[in-house]
Amino acid sequence: MSFTPESLFDELAALPEGRSLPPVADWHPERSGRIDITIDSHGNWHHEGALIRRPAMVKLFSTILRHDEDGYCLVTPAERLLIEVEDVPFAAVELAARGAGLASELLFRTNVDDYVLAGPQHALWVKDPLDNPRPYIRVRGGLNARLNRAVFYQLVDLSQVIDGAHCVYSDGERFVLGPA
Structure with missing residues (x-):
């Protein structure tokens, strides 16, 4: 769909x-x-x-x-x-983005149809960004989702290089994806 x-x-x-x-x-x-x-x-x-x-x-x-x-x-x-x-309970399987810069909003859909807007309450981070990048987002109550490969590539395409790092903004927060 x-x-x-x-x-x-x-x-x-x-x-x-x-x-x-x-x-x-x-x-x-x-x-x-x-x-x-x-x-x-x-x-x-x-x-x-x-x-x-x-x-x-x-x-x-x-x-x-x-x-x-x-x-x-x-x-x-x-x-x-x-x-x-094995890792985290959910997978982020879809990403919708709108806006630009600080006004950007990144909305993720999980494999169980939870919708999560990255921001102050729903942090976005990447474990081991140099060797084996594994991107995650906080969903709710200590439960996280790992971004699938396609969603991560889409996120990297949306990123901008700031101070030598790939970064995205959502809901007023800046998230570092890894070195440029």
């Missing part, structure tokens, strides 16, 4: 304020355990080694995901189940 950045920004602006998410930070169930769910480095969810092929199920699970000191877990009011995450 194709879109223009302006139409996407307009569509999102018309939605009610934020997607309603369960208050997982407030849930502290007594029952806890582990479930054989793994999120691979591309943001794909697996159960007992098999890819979960139902996008609606993955989206539902993503709404009850939390990152605690001992790892990632699925949380309900009744129980907390640890899962395995």
Whole structure:
């Protein structure tokens, strides 16, 4: 499905304020355990080694995901189940950009249809920018997304060189992608 950045920004602006998410930070169930769910480095969810092929199920699970000191877990009011995450739980799969310079806005869509505007609340950073650049964005509540290759290349194309580094602006913040 194709879109223009302006139409996407307009569509999102018309939605009610934020997607309603369960208050997982407030849930502290007594029952806890582990479930054989793994999120691979591309943001794909697996159960007992098999890819979960139902996008609606993955989206539902993503709404009850939390990152605690001992790892990632699925949380309900009744129980907390640890899962395995190879890198980060989400992948940024699409980027819409509008504006220029300090007035730029960079809007990312994740593989679970969360929309994230890079800025003060949603930092953008690159791990190991010289040898093996891995770009990330903060999604919500300590949960991050890794930008897929196409999105990262698009971001680099939008960058400008400032003080010897590739940089982008979004929502008034400057983010360094790596050396020029």
